[in-house]
Amino acid sequence: MKDLDIERIEIDLLLEAILRRYGYDFRSYARASIDRRVMQFMSDSGHASVSDMIPRLLRDSEFFSELARYFSISVTEMFRDPCVYRAIREKVVPMLKTWPHVKVWHAGCATGEEAYSLAIVLKEEGLYDRATIYATDFNDESLDRARAGIYDVEHIKKATRNYQESGGRGSFAEYYHAGYEAAIMDDSLKARVTFANHNLAADEVFGEMHLVFCRNVLIYFNRELQNRALELFTDSLVHGGFLCLGAKETLQFTSVSDRYAHVDESAKIYKKVVP
Amino acid sequence: MKTRETRPPASASGYRAVAVGGSAGGFEALEAIVGALPMDFKPPILAVQHLHPSDNGSFARHLARSTRLPVIEPCDKEWIDPGRIYVAPANYHMLVERSGAIALSVDGKVNWSRPSIDVLFKSAARAWGGSVIAIILSGASRDGAEGMRAVKGAGGLTMAQDPASAQVPFMPRAAIELGAADEVLCPEAIGRRLIELAGEPRQLKDNRGGNI
Numbered sequence: 284m285k286d287l288d289i290e291r292i293e294i295d296l297l298l299e300a301i302l303r304r305y306g307y308d309f310r311s312y313a314r315a316s317i318d319r320r321v322m323q324f325m326s327d328s329g330h331a332s333v334s335d336m337i338p339r340l341l342r343d344s345e346f347f348s349e350l351a352r353y354f355s356i357s358v359t360e361m362f363r364d365p366c367v368y369r370a371i372r373e374k375v376v377p378m379l380k381t382w383p384h385v386k387v388w389h390a391g392c393a394t395g396e397e398a399y400s401l402a403i404v405l406k407e408e409g410l411y412d413r414a415t416i417y418a419t420d421f422n423d424e425s426l427d428r429a430r431a432g433i434y435d436v437e438h439i440k441k442a443t444r445n446y447q448e449s450g451g452r453g454s455f456a457e458y459y460h461a462g463y464e465a466a467i468m469d470d471s472l473k474a475r476v477t478f479a480n481h482n483l484a485a486d487e488v489f490g491e492m493h494l495v496f497c498r499n500v501l502i503y504f505n506r507e508l509q510n511r512a513l514e515l516f517t518d519s520l521v522h523g524g525f526l527c528l529g530a531k532e533t534l535q536f537t538s539v540s541d542r543y544a545h546v547d548e549s550a551k552i553y554k555k556v557v558p
Numbered sequence: 559m560k561t562r563e564t565r566p567p568a569s570a571s572g573y574r575a576v577a578v579g580g581s582a583g584g585f586e587a588l589e590a591i592v593g594a595l596p597m598d599f600k601p602p603i604l605a606v607q608h609l610h611p612s613d614n615g616s617f618a619r620h621l622a623r624s625t626r627l628p629v630i631e632p633c634d635k636e637w638i639d640p641g642r643i644y645v646a647p648a649n650y651h652m653l654v655e656r657s658g659a660i661a662l663s664v665d666g667k668v669n670w671s672r673p674s675i676d677v678l679f680k681s682a683a684r685a686w687g688g689s690v691i692a693i694i695l696s697g698a699s700r701d702g703a704e705g706m707r708a709v710k711g712a713g714g715l716t717m718a719q720d721p722a723s724a725q726v727p728f729m730p731r732a733a734i735e736l737g738a739a740d741e742v743l744c745p746e747a748i749g750r751r752l753i754e755l756a757g758e759p760r761q762l763k764d765n766r767g768g769n770i
Contacts (some may be wrong), residue, residue: 287687287712315653315661315681358666499664502634509635531647531662533633 293333294321300337305347307421308484309354311508320353348424356423359499361396362445364530365499368404369450372549375525376408379384379493388492388519390483390512391500392418395429396442399458400449401496402472407452411475416487419481426478432468434459439466462474483512488519495520498551499529510538517542517555526553573601573755574689575638575654577682577709579675581608581697583725585617587745588695592625592643594749599627601691601756603643604682606652606673608697613648621645634662646673653681669701679705688713691755693748694739695719697729706738715755717741717748 294317298310309317321333328349330336339346362368379385385405392398398418405411420426434442439459446455459466481489483500495516501509516526517539526543528551534540543553580588584607592603609617615631621643622629629643630636633761638644638658646652647664651673652663661681668674675694679702682690694702698718706716718739721727733739743751 285634285687290684312663313655313663315655315685316663316665319653319663319665319677319681358664383561425683434578502662502664529634531633531650535633536635558665 290333295339297321297333297337297340298389299340300341301347301350304341305344305450307351310385310486311505312319312354313503315503316503321350324350324353329458330376347529350420352424355393355425356394359393359396360445361400361434362449363397363400363444363449363498364550365445365448365450365551367449367530367552368400369448370552371401371404371527371545372408372450374492374546375527375552376404376410377534378523378525379410380408382493383413385410385494386492387414387416387494387496388489388516389416389418390481390495390497392420392429392478393422393425395425395432396434396438397480397496397498398429398476398478399432399468399472400442400446402476403446403451403458405475406472414475416451416476417492418476418478420478421480421482421484423480426480430473430478432473433465434468435465436461483515484508488515491521492519492537493521494527495526497529501532502515502529506537513537513539520555522555522557524555526555527551528553559606570610572689573691573715574686575600575682576603576693577605577678577693578603578693578695579606579697579705580695580700581671581675581699581701581726581729583696584608584729585620586696586725587719587723589621589624590745591693591749591752592621592627594746595625595752597626598641598681599753599756600640601621601752602638602640603627603632604638604646604648604652604654604678605643606675606678607697608671608673608675609700610690611649615647617648617653618645632660634660636660648673651677653677654685656685669699671699674704675702680708681710683708683714685716690714691717691752693719694733695728695745696724696726698726699729700732701734703732703738704727706733707736710738710740715740717743717751719748720744733754 301310389398405414505522541558544556546552546554618631630646631647651663655661679692710716718730718733721731723744
C-alpha cells in the first residue's frame with residue numbers, strides 16, 4: 284500500500300476520533316481541504332504522522348481546540364467582493380423595503396466582518412431600524428471576536444477601499460473608532476446584530492428569513508452537507524426571499540436548484556420561487 | 559522513444575491530469591504550451607497562475623484566445639472533464655477531490671499567493687498519485703517547488719521550464735534545485751512532450767517504474 288493511501292486511512296481515523304470524542308463531524312467536509320489542513324496542523328505541531336496525533340487528540344481537549352482552529356479558519360474581509368454589496372443595494376434592498384420587518388441570516392459569519400458590512404448597507408439604505416441580522420457560526424472563538432468587532436488597521440484600510448467600491452454612501456470612518464493599531468466597530472452597528480452559535484452540519488432551521496447570506500462556507504462542505512445546508516436555507520426563507528452565495532459557489536446540480544431564480548448571476552444572488 | 563504501433567488512442571493514457579503553475583512570465587509559457595495542443599488532447603489541464611485579486615476572469619478569457627481547448631474558470635465542485643483547461647480563479651486556491659471534482663478554498667495565502675501552485679500540486683498528488691503530470695513555469699517565487707516534490711514522490715511525472723527559456727527563472731530553478739524535476743524543457747518542448755505522453759499507454763508507464 285502506498286504512503287498516500289495509508290495517510291488517507293489515518294485521516295479517516297482521526298476524523299472518527301474527533302466525532303466520537305468531541306461530537307464534531309468533519310467527515311462531511313470537503314476532503315481535499317480537510318486533508319490539507321490536517322497535514323498543515325501536523326507539520327506545525329511537530330508530529331511525524333497523522334496517527335501520532337490521535338492519542339493526544341483523544342485525551343487533550345486543548346490540543347483539539349488548536350486543530351479545530353485550523354478547521355474553521357476563514358479568511359474574510361469587510362465588503363469582500365464589493366460588487367456583491369452593490370448588487371444587494373441595487374437589486375435586493377428595493378424588495379426588502381416592501382417587508383415591514385427584515386430578517387437576515389448570515390450563516391458562517393466567522394469573525395464578523397461581513398455581518399458588519401451588511402449592517403452598514405442596511406443602515407445607509409434606511410432599513411436598519413426595522414432589521415435583525417442573525418450572524419451564526421459553529422466556532423465560539425470566532426463568535427467572540429465577531430462580537431468584539433475589533434480589527435487591525437490594515438484590515439480597516441482594505442475595508443475602506445472595498446466600501447467605496449461597493450457603492451457606500453457615506454464615509455467609512457463614521458463606522459469605527461480607531462486606536463493606535465486597531466479599530467473597534469461602532470456600537471450602533473452591533474445593536475441589530477445577534478451573534479449566535481449554529482452548526483450547519485447539525486442544527487435546525489432559523490425561521491422566516493428574508494435574506495440568507497452564506498458566502499464561501501459551502502465550498503468547505505461535501506455535496507451531502509452542502510445540500511443539507513441549502514435545504515435549511517430554503518426552509519427558512521419566506522417566499523420571494525433572497526439567497527446570496529460566494530462568487531464561485533453555484534446552485535447548479537444541488538438538490539434545491541429548482542427552488543430558486545437568478546437575481547444577479549455574477550454576484551450569486553438568488554430568489555426563492557415556487558418550484 | 560515509443561513506437562507508433564504501440565500507441566493506443568489518447569483515452570488510454572496513463573495520465574489523468576496535467577497540473578501547471580506559473581507566475582511572472584508564466585503566462586507566455588503557458589500560452590505556448592496549450593497553443594500547441596491538438597483539439598483531441600484528452601487529459602484535463604489544471605492551471606494556477608499568480609493573479610491580481612481583481613483579475614475577475616480576464617486571465618481565463620485571455621488564455622482562451624491562444625488554445626483550441628475550452629478554458630474554464632470553474633465553480634466549486636465542478637466536475638473535471640477531459641479535454642478542458644481549468645484555471646484557478648483569482649483569490650481562491652484550487653484543489654481536486656479524488657472523485658474528480660474541483661474544490662475551491664479561501665484559506666490563507668500560501669507562499670504569499672492565493673491561488674498557490676503548491677496547494678494545487680499537493681492536492682493533485684494526494685488525489686491521483688502517480689497519474690499526474692506537474693509542470694512549473696517562469697516565476698519569481700518558490701511556489702510550486704514543494705508541490706513538484708509531492709507529485710514526484712507520489713510517482714507522477716514532473717517537468718520544469720528550462721530556466722534559460724524563462725523570463726524569470728527563479729521558480730523552475732527552485733524546483734530543479736530541490737531535485738523535484740524529472741525533465742527540464744522549453745515551453746515548445748513541453749507541449750510536444752505532453753502530446754507524446756497523452757498517447758502513451760498505461761503499461762508503458764509501468765515499465766518505466768511508475769506506480770499505477
